[in-house]
Amino acid sequence: MSPLLRVADLTVSFPGSHDDAPVVQGVGLTLEAGETLALVGESGSGKSVTALSLVRLLPGAAVVSPESVVEIAGVLAVGPGASEARGLRGGTVGMVFQESAGALNPVRRVGDQLQEVVARHRGLTGGECQAEVLRLLGEVGLPDPPRVANSYAHQLSGGMRQRALIALALAGDPSLLVADEPTSALDVTVQLRVLELIRDLTRTRRLATLLITHDFSVVAHASDRVAVMYAGRVVEEGSAGSVMRNPHHPYTRALLSALPAGGGPKEPLESMPGRMPAPRERRGGCLFRGRCPIARERCGDEPELEPLGEGRARVRCWFPLDASP
Amino acid sequence: MRRYLARRLLLALPLLLGVATLLFLLVEAAPGDPAEVLMSPGMTLEVRSQIRTNLGLDQPLPVRYARWMGSLLGGDLGFSHSYGSPVATVLKRALPNTLLLAGVSLVLAFVLGVGIGVVQAVRQNTMVDSGLNLLVLTFYSLPSFWLGIILILVFSYGAQSLWGWPLHFPASGVTSVDYDLMSLGGRIVDRVRHLVLPATTLVLVMAAGIARYARSGLLEVIRQDYVRAARARGLGRMQVLFRHALPNALLPLITVLGLYLPILFSGAVFVETVFAWPGMGWLMVEAVSSRDYPLILAGSLLFATLVVVGNLLADVLYAWADPRVRYD
Amino acid sequence: MFRGHASRLLALGGNRLARVGLAGATLALLLAVLAPFLAPHDPTQTDLARHLLPPGLDHLLGTDQLGRDVLSRILFGARVSLTVALLSVVLSVGIGVTLGALGGFFGGWVDGVVMRTVDLVLAVPRLVLLVTVIALLRPSVTAIVLLLALTQWPAPARLIRAEILSLKERDFVEAARALGYSRARILLRHVVPNALSPVLVAATLGVSHTVILEAGLAFLGLGVPLSWGTLLLAGQANLITGAWWLTVFPGAAIALVAIAFNLLGDGLRDALDPRQEGPS
Numbered sequence: 001m002s003p004l005l006r007v008a009d010l011t012v013s014f015p016g017s018h019d020d021a022p023v024v025q026g027v028g029l030t031l032e033a034g035e036t037l038a039l040v041g042e043s044g045s046g047k048s049v050t051a052l053s054l055v056r057l058l059p060g061a062a063v064v065s066p067e068s069v070v071e072i073a074g075v076l077a078v079g080p081g082a083s084e085a086r087g088l089r090g091g092t093v094g095m096v097f098q099e100s101a102g103a104l105n106p107v108r109r110v111g112d113q114l115q116e117v118v119a120r121h122r123g124l125t126g127g128e129c130q131a132e133v134l135r136l137l138g139e140v141g142l143p144d145p146p147r148v149a150n151s152y153a154h155q156l157s158g159g160m161r162q163r164a165l166i167a168l169a170l171a172g173d174p175s176l177l178v179a180d181e182p183t184s185a186l187d188v189t190v191q192l193r194v195l196e197l198i199r200d201l202t203r204t205r206r207l208a209t210l211l212i213t214h215d216f217s218v219v220a221h222a223s224d225r226v227a228v229m230y231a232g233r234v235v236e237e238g239s240a241g242s243v244m245r246n247p248h249h250p251y252t253r254a255l256l257s258a259l260p261a262g263g264g265p266k267e268p269l270e271s272m273p274g275r276m277p278a279p280r281e282r283r284g285g286c287l288f289r290g291r292c293p294i295a296r297e298r299c300g301d302e303p304e305l306e307p308l309g310e311g312r313a314r315v316r317c318w319f320p321l322d323a324s325p
Numbered sequence: 326m327r328r329y330l331a332r333r334l335l336l337a338l339p340l341l342l343g344v345a346t347l348l349f350l351l352v353e354a355a356p357g358d359p360a361e362v363l364m365s366p367g368m369t370l371e372v373r374s375q376i377r378t379n380l381g382l383d384q385p386l387p388v389r390y391a392r393w394m395g396s397l398l399g400g401d402l403g404f405s406h407s408y409g410s411p412v413a414t415v416l417k418r419a420l421p422n423t424l425l426l427a428g429v430s431l432v433l434a435f436v437l438g439v440g441i442g443v444v445q446a447v448r449q450n451t452m453v454d455s456g457l458n459l460l461v462l463t464f465y466s467l468p469s470f471w472l473g474i475i476l477i478l479v480f481s482y483g484a485q486s487l488w489g490w491p492l493h494f495p496a497s498g499v500t501s502v503d504y505d506l507m508s509l510g511g512r513i514v515d516r517v518r519h520l521v522l523p524a525t526t527l528v529l530v531m532a533a534g535i536a537r538y539a540r541s542g543l544l545e546v547i548r549q550d551y552v553r554a555a556r557a558r559g560l561g562r563m564q565v566l567f568r569h570a571l572p573n574a575l576l577p578l579i580t581v582l583g584l585y586l587p588i589l590f591s592g593a594v595f596v597e598t599v600f601a602w603p604g605m606g607w608l609m610v611e612a613v614s615s616r617d618y619p620l621i622l623a624g625s626l627l628f629a630t631l632v633v634v635g636n637l638l639a640d641v642l643y644a645w646a647d648p649r650v651r652y653d
Numbered sequence: 654m655f656r657g658h659a660s661r662l663l664a665l666g667g668n669r670l671a672r673v674g675l676a677g678a679t680l681a682l683l684l685a686v687l688a689p690f691l692a693p694h695d696p697t698q699t700d701l702a703r704h705l706l707p708p709g710l711d712h713l714l715g716t717d718q719l720g721r722d723v724l725s726r727i728l729f730g731a732r733v734s735l736t737v738a739l740l741s742v743v744l745s746v747g748i749g750v751t752l753g754a755l756g757g758f759f760g761g762w763v764d765g766v767v768m769r770t771v772d773l774v775l776a777v778p779r780l781v782l783l784v785t786v787i788a789l790l791r792p793s794v795t796a797i798v799l800l801l802a803l804t805q806w807p808a809p810a811r812l813i814r815a816e817i818l819s820l821k822e823r824d825f826v827e828a829a830r831a832l833g834y835s836r837a838r839i840l841l842r843h844v845v846p847n848a849l850s851p852v853l854v855a856a857t858l859g860v861s862h863t864v865i866l867e868a869g870l871a872f873l874g875l876g877v878p879l880s881w882g883t884l885l886l887a888g889q890a891n892l893i894t895g896a897w898w899l900t901v902f903p904g905a906a907i908a909l910v911a912i913a914f915n916l917l918g919d920g921l922r923d924a925l926d927p928r929q930e931g932p933s
Contacts, residue, residue, distance in 0.1 A: 057557055090559030103554040107572050107648055116568070117558045152648040168558060343773045351786055459670070462919070466911035468865045470872050471904035474889055478897060591780035595869055599889075609781060610873055613788035621785055629777045 004208040005031040005054075005072055005176055011065040012049050012058065013279075021279035022065070024049050025232045028305075029210075033175065036202050036209040038219040038240065040255070041229035044276050050229070051178050051212050053078065055089045073175050091121045094169030096162075096179040096198075103165055104153040110137075110164050111149030114171055121172035136167040141197055159190040166197065170205075177202070180212045195222040216256055220244060228252045231276050231287040234305055238313025248313055248320040250292050286317070294319055329650075333640055337633050344629045345397065348622055349390060397626075403619030407612065412623045415608065420627070422499055423604030427593050429520065430527035435582065438532040439575070442539025447566065449544060457536075465533035469592045473526040473599035480522060494521045497601035523600040527592050531585065538581050543574040576647050583639025586632050671920020677913025685731035694722035696729040696879065705896050715898040717884075718891055723898060726884055727906050733880045735910070737794060738863040741801035746856050748802060749809030750845070756810070757817030758840045767814075771807040779804045780869070787875045794877055797870065801863055808859070809852050816848035850925040854918055861914035868907050881907050 012024040024046040031037045041047045052058050054070055054077060070078035073092055077083070089095070097103035105113060114133045118124050124132055137145035140163040153161055162182060169177060179198060183191040199222050202209045211223055219226050219240055227237040228249065236249040247253040274291040285302055289295040298318050305316040368376075377383050381392060396403070402412035441461060445454045464472075477496040484493035495501065501515050546552065547570055555569040594606030601607065605624060612620040644650040684691065693713070700720035708715045714723040756767035783800055790796045821844070829839045864881075871882025872889075881903045888899030 055557065057553065087559070089557055095554070095557035097550060097554050097557070103550045105551040105555065105569050105573070107576065108569070113555075116560065116564070120559060120561075120564075154649050165554075168554075172559065340772055340776055343769075344776050347773060348777070348785070352789065455670075462915055463908070463912060466861060466865075466915050467908050468868055468872075468904065468911075470869060471885060471900070471907065474885075474892065474900050475904070478892070478900070482892070587775070587778040587780075590778040591869075594778075594780050594784070595872070598873060609784060613784055614874065616788075625777060625781050625785055628781045632778060633776055 002071070002074065003030040004033045005029065005210065006070070007050075007054070008069045009065075010050060010053060010068045010070065010078070012046075012053055012068075013063050013065070014059075014061050015063055021282060023232050023279050024053070027229075027232075027234055029227060029234070029237075031176070031208045031210060033206045033208050034202060035225065036199065036211055036223040038211045038213060038223035038226045039229060040213055040216065040219055040226055042214055042276060044231075044278075045229040046232040047212050047214075047229050048180055051095075051180050051210065054176075054178060054210075055093050055095070057089070057095075090117055090169075090174075091172040092174055093176045093178060094172060094174035096165050096169045096177065096182045098181045098184060102153075104161055106153050108152070109149065110151055110153070110156070114149070114164075114168060117168060117171040132171075136171055137164070139170070140164070140167045140201075141193075142167070158186050159194065162186060162190075162194050163197065166194075166201070170201070175206075175208060177207045177209045178212070179209065181214070182211070183218060184213070184215065191218075192221060198222055216244065228255065231282055232279065233287065233316065235288070235316045236313060237305070243313055246322055248308065248315040248322060249288075249317050250294055250321065251288050253321060254291075330641060330644065333637055337637055341626075341630060341633055345394070345626055346390075348625050348629075349393060352618055352622060353386065353389075402623040405612075405617050405620040407615040407617040407620065412619050415620060416605070416623060416627060419603060419605050419608045422602060423590075423593055423597070423606065426520065426523055426527070426597070426602060426604060427589050430524045430531065430592075431582070431585075431589060433524065434528045434531035434535055435578075437528060438535025439539045439578070441532065441536040442543060443566070443571070445536070445540045446543035446547065461533045461536045463533075464529050465537065467530060468595075469526055469530045470595040470599050472529060473523065473596055476522050476526055477599070495519050496522065499602060523596045523602055526596050526599075527589070530592060531589065534585070534588070535578070535581070538578060539574065542577055543570060546570045546574045549573070576643065579639055579643045579646060583636040586635040590628055590631065668920045668923060670916050671923070674913045674916025674918075674920055677909065678917050681731060681910045681913060682735065684728060685735045688725075688728040688732055692722075692725035692728045694725045696721060696725040698722075705891065705894060707896075708898055714902045715896070717887060717899055718896075723884075723902055726879060727881070727903055730879045730881045730884055730903065731906070731910075733794070733877060734864055734867060734882075734907070737798055737801070737867045737880070738860050741798045741805065741867075742856050742859045742863055744798065744802035745805035745859070746809045746852060749806035749811075750813050750849075750852060752806065753810030753813035754817060754840060754845055754848075757814035758821070758836070758844060764814075767810065771810055774804060774807050780866070783866075783870060784873060784875060787870060792870070792875045792877055797867065797875075797877070801867065805859065805863070809855055812851045812855055813845070813848050816851060817844050820844050820847055854922045854925060857914055857918035857921055861911040861918065864907060864910050864914070 007027060007029040010024055010027040011022050013020050013022040027046070027050055029037065029039075029050075039047045039050065049058065049062075053062075053064055053068075054072070056064075056078065058064070064078060066080070068078055069076070070082075072088060075083055075088065075092070077088055077093075104110065111133055114136060115129055118129050118132050118136075122132070133149055134145040137148050142148045142160060142163050148156065148160065148164065153164075156164065166179075166182070169179075177198070182198065183194050186194060195218060198209060198211070201207060209223075211218065213219065223240045225238065226240045226243050227234050228243070228251065229235065230251050236243060236247065236252045243252065244256060247256055277287055277290065284300070286292070286295070286299040289299040292299070296319065301318075303316050303318050305314050307314045308320060374383070381389055384392070400413075402416070404410075405412045405415050408415045441457055445457050445461075448454045480492075480494050481496035484490040495518060499516070499519055500512075501507075501519075504512060504515055507515060552565060552570050555565045560569070590606065593604060594609060596602065597604045597607035598610050605628065609621070609624045609628075611617075612624060698721060700716075702720065703712075703716055704718055704720040706712055706716040706720075712722050712724065714727065716722055717726070752767050752770075756764035782804055786800055787796060790800075829843050834842075867876070867880065868882030868885065870876055871880040872886050874886065876883045876886075884903040885900060885907075888896070888903060891899050
């Protein structure tokens with residue numbers, strides 16, 4: 001059976017603003033139902049652009065190159081002859097945005113915003129629609145659904161708002177859930193409970209969940225597999241446990257070593273020299289070599305993302321760490 | 326929210342007292358004698374000083390101020406010599422005309438302005454947007470009195486005598502001379518016909534300003550995360566625009582409307598003068614040219630009151646429309 | 654900071670409409686300065702034999718009821734209208750920036766006094782106040798300039814106060830304070846220059862607004878001779894004779910100057926306000 005989400009050769013650029021240099025280049029991912037894949041990287045790594053391009057929500061200036069392919073639940077979402085993206089948005093694909101950014105409309109009741117989506121994607125009306133709204137609010141663990149439905153965003157706590165946003169993503173009965181930094185603005189304890197919710201929903205609803213984050217402690221708590229992005233490319237990909245225990249790419253190792261023992265969000269990589277090259281500065285070779293402690297002459301050529309062995313992590317590095325099985 | 330409104334109301338009263346004092350001092354400081362207009366060259370010095378005593382002008386400034394403020398607070402606005410009747414009566418006749426013209430124009434300008442702003446925001450950076458931009462900027466830059474005269478030239482004089490258009494409108498007044506002889510339907514048509522040109526002038530000029538605010542406000546809102554989130558839920562373009570973006574963009578426009586009141590009344594002064602529309606603005610110009618001091622003072626104060634009350638109403642409306650304030 | 658502004662100002666070159674505005678404004682100023690050399694006739698020379706002539710070869714824009722050349726009157730009128738507008742805007746910006754900066758920077762009772770005065774001036778519709786006072790004082794260029802400035806300063810005062818309140822908390826001001834600079838020095842050297850760009854935009858748009866307002870006052874009979882508004886007033890009186898050129902041309906002059914300064918102001922705003930730039 002084909003995977004629920006298949007991304008191949010995804011390349012995105014913003015002509016004009018970055019000399020046409022791609023901000024995402026040749027990204028490939030697969031994701032099965034019931035599985036969570038975490039896409040990890042610093043800001044500027046291209047992880048959010050990757051997520052937005054799945055349902056073609058990129059700003060108008062963005063150009064997705066023609067060889068890019070995204071297939072969701074057997075439907076071609078991006079690529080030659082792709083279908084209308086609006087059918088996927090909110091229906092097959094539920095998007096959860098960051099709560100702190102104000103993804104809830106401040107002047108409309110939570111219940112109204114939910115009803116709109118239930119009506120649009122499920123065709124329910126009147127009492128049925130109302131009941132479904134309350135059921136969804138209960139499903140995401142919100143106490144007293146009628147009161148929440150009748151509230152405005154500013155009347156809810158941060159954790160409750162994030163749960164309401166998850167309910168909104170579920171309202172169209174999706175198969176793929178894309179969560180973009182769903183917990184970054186929350187307290188650590190609230191963060192854990194929201195991640196638990198996402199994990200439970202993935203299991204009970206058999207969702208394929210793509211979790212976008214900059215924070216490895218989120219990966220540890222909620223994902224089965226992880227793909228690390230750097231400068232628009234996937235540099236390492238494997239099961240969450242093995243990548244975190246035994247990172248092979250020098251960048252992944254640096255990210256993990258920047259993680260404080262207690263977990264929780266932290267400005268990553270403050271110990272590493274230099275910074276990620278901007279799109280226009282990305283010229284050939286391994287893009288990490290300017291900051292890499294083990295870079296050698298060969299790193300002037302670009303390495304491929306290759307598996308270290310049968311069933312093992314894939315790494316984009318000429319000199320992977322701890323490569324022996 | 327109640328406490329906020331109560332505080333605003335409490336601030337409005339001293340503000341109006343301040344305005345009244347400022348106006349009183351301005352008239353006092355002005356060169357010339359308020360009694361002069363009542364005197365004729367042939368009068369003896371005795372008669373002159375009698376007139377001054379009658380007007381209380383022989384008293385020192387603080388006494389005159391206290392007397393004036395006392396009668397103002399008691400509801401006595403004084404006597405208009407140019408109309409030969411109490412100021413309150415004169416103002417009462419003029420106020421409805423201004424409220425009608427300004428009210429109709431404000432509503433229509435708001436609808437037209439927001440409509441243009443929405444079209445521009447939806448078609449941002451297209452030919453439609455830049456074309457409307459130039460049009461809006463042109464009307465924003467036109468003096469209202471000149472636009473009024475041009476409209477009279479084209480739709481009143483020109484339409485009637487030069488081109489013989491069936492559709493022409495009266496250039497002055499609120500009603501025709503034979504208004505009293507008309508049937509009810511005829512009276513309504515007559516009033517509307519008189520309102521068309523002055524209201525059009527005000528609407529065009531104000532709608533241009535409102536469209537500028539509406540366009541930039543909507544563009545600001547469209548960039549917000551909840552609009553992107555609404556699109557991510559698969560809602561249609563129009564649904565996102567009208568149910569998610571527009572309500573948020575309209576909220577700050579309520580405050581803009583409050584700020585627009587002085588501009589509206591300034592516009593009304595010109596438009597009423599051009600179209601001989603017997604409202605407050607026209608009355609003020611008349612009062613100034615006949616140096617009718619009690620009328621000037623009371624009229625300015627009434628305008629100031631309208632502005633302060635209008636701003637207060639805008640605040641109430643905003644607080645009622647924005648749930649973030651309503652439930653605080 | 655200022656180097657950043659300069660490069661943004663140069664970006665004006667990329668905005669076609671803004672360049673049209675700049676050209677129009679410059680042209681208007683040039684015509685006003687050069688009016689004595691450009692005007693085909695003496696603007697005050699009456700010739701009753703040639704009164705109310707429609708536009709023609711000898712009088713390109715016609716003559717008025719006393720036979721004076723309309724084109725020459727508009728050219729000389731530009732001197733009056735633009736002088737009044739520019740002087741009063743400069744003066745109002747001076748008053749507004751000073752008071753707004755003092756209020757915003759020192760806060761407390763200073764701010765209280767400034768802001769209550771602002772409320773007071775804004776409560777009376779500006780035109781009503783101007784009409785009342787100018788009528789009492791009798792119009793002269795000095796009186797009109799002063800009064801326009803005295804009723805205009807709240808706008809720049811509010812702008813600069815808001816900018817200063819937000820700048821006050823920023824790092825470089827804190828740093829200057831930590832270095833032990835006096836408050837006055839910090840205000841003059843660090844805060845005010847950074848808060849000036851919205852004031853520049855408002856002042857440019859204000860010129861357009863003031864040209865219209867001054868013409869309006871003159872139209873109500875409260876202007877000085879040769880002001881464009883005074884020409885319009887005479888035009889309206891002769892409208893029934895069919896002499897449309899007395900109304901159309903002076904009004905068009907006002908509108909064109911207002912459009913030019915508005916285009917320039919909008920262009921400056923786009924160039925100076927980074928928020929207006931497209932998505933990154």
